Amino acid sequence: MNNKPTLGIYGFTGCAGCQLAILDCEEQLVDLFEAADIKVFYEAMSNNDDEAEVDIALVEGSINTETQKEELLEIRKKAKILVAFGSCANYGCIQTMAYGDGKWEERFKKVYGDMKFTVGKAIEPQPIGKFVKVDATIPGCPPSTQQMLMAFTKLLNGYMPVYPNAPVCLECKLNENECLLNKGIMCLGPLTKGGCTAPCPTHNTGCVGCWGIIDEANHTSELKLLIEKGYKKEDIIRKFRIFGGNNIAEKIDELLEVVK
Numbered sequence: 703m704n705n706k707p708t709l710g711i712y713g714f715t716g717c718a719g720c721q722l723a724i725l726d727c728e729e730q731l732v733d734l735f736e737a738a739d740i741k742v743f744y745e746a747m748s749n750n751d752d753e754a755e756v757d758i759a760l761v762e763g764s765i766n767t768e769t770q771k772e773e774l775l776e777i778r779k780k781a782k783i784l785v786a787f788g789s790c791a792n793y794g795c796i797q798t799m800a801y802g803d804g805k806w807e808e809r810f811k812k813v814y815g816d817m818k819f820t821v822g823k824a825i826e827p828q829p830i831g832k833f834v835k836v837d838a839t840i841p842g843c844p845p846s847t848q849q850m851l852m853a854f855t856k857l858l859n860g861y862m863p864v865y866p867n868a869p870v871c872l873e874c875k876l877n878e879n880e881c882l883l884n885k886g887i888m889c890l891g892p893l894t895k896g897g898c899t900a901p902c903p904t905h906n907t908g909c910v911g912c913w914g915i916i917d918e919a920n921h922t923s924e925l926k927l928l929i930e931k932g933y934k935k936e937d938i939i940r941k942f943r944i945f946g947g948n949n950i951a952e953k954i955d956e957l958l959e960v961v962k
């Protein structure tokens with residue numbers, strides 16, 4: 703008898719890099735296929751069972767068409783646990799960076815004109831949580847191997863993944879980096895969830911918040927620090943919008959009101 707949990711890995715709009723990150727776990731891939739009965743994984747399998755009910759659905763990508771919205775609702779019905787997999791699914795990523803500015807239709811028309819689409823009616827892109835209940839998240843663009851495998855291990859054994867509530871700065875300091883803020887480079891590390899091991903500041907590039915804004919931190923004092931360093935509110939928001947879309951920008955906007 704097969705008692706393995708069933709798993710479906712689904713992809714909507716994104717670069718498919720989160721699914722690729724699973725395939726990149728070469729040493730652990732066999733273990734994953736042994737630990738779960740994988741029903742859907744288009745990036746890796748040809749024998750997919752779209753109709754299957756699954757214990758765990760990993761959903762990558764944002765929702766950009768009415769058809770995707772319907773498919774997502776179907777996945778929600780079939781899955782016991784639905785996981786937003788990666789930053790596109792969690793926050794919307796680049797597709798949603800201008801969400802809510804009221805100019806989406808204008809931009810869309812400028813690019814596509816009156817083109818007729820066969821993939822479904824386009825809608826303003828949004829993260830999956832705007833349409834369905836999300837039970838668990840795996841952040842990152844793409845998720846880090848270590849954090850992703852930890853999350854899979856928990857989920858496949860009946861637990862929810864829990865992440866440390868520490869910002870990117872902690873991992874940056876563990877890497878013994880000199881702070882980029884002292885070198886005049888804007889870095890959103892103090893406001894961003896850790897878990898990525900701080901690759902960007904370690905390579906002299908400011909963090910742009912792809913792991914999402916940290917839940918519990920002294921956001922206002924961190925924002926004050928960035929403003930004291932001479933960064934403008936608009937620039938901080940613009941950076942966060944790259945991966946966080948409107949959800950995160952709205953949050954930062956609220957906080958910036960407090961630090962005025």
Ligand code: SF4
Nearest residue numbers: 716717719789790843
């Ligand atoms: S979160 Fe990043 S890696 Fe994953 S699909 Fe979106 S753009 Fe690609």
Ligand code: SF4
Nearest residue numbers: 871874881882889891
């Ligand atoms: S470089 Fe960025 S992540 Fe590293 S300590 Fe400074 S603000 Fe934090």
Ligand code: SF4
Nearest residue numbers: 898902909910912913
């Ligand atoms: S340092 Fe920031 S931008 Fe770079 S991977 Fe980590 S969270 Fe993403």
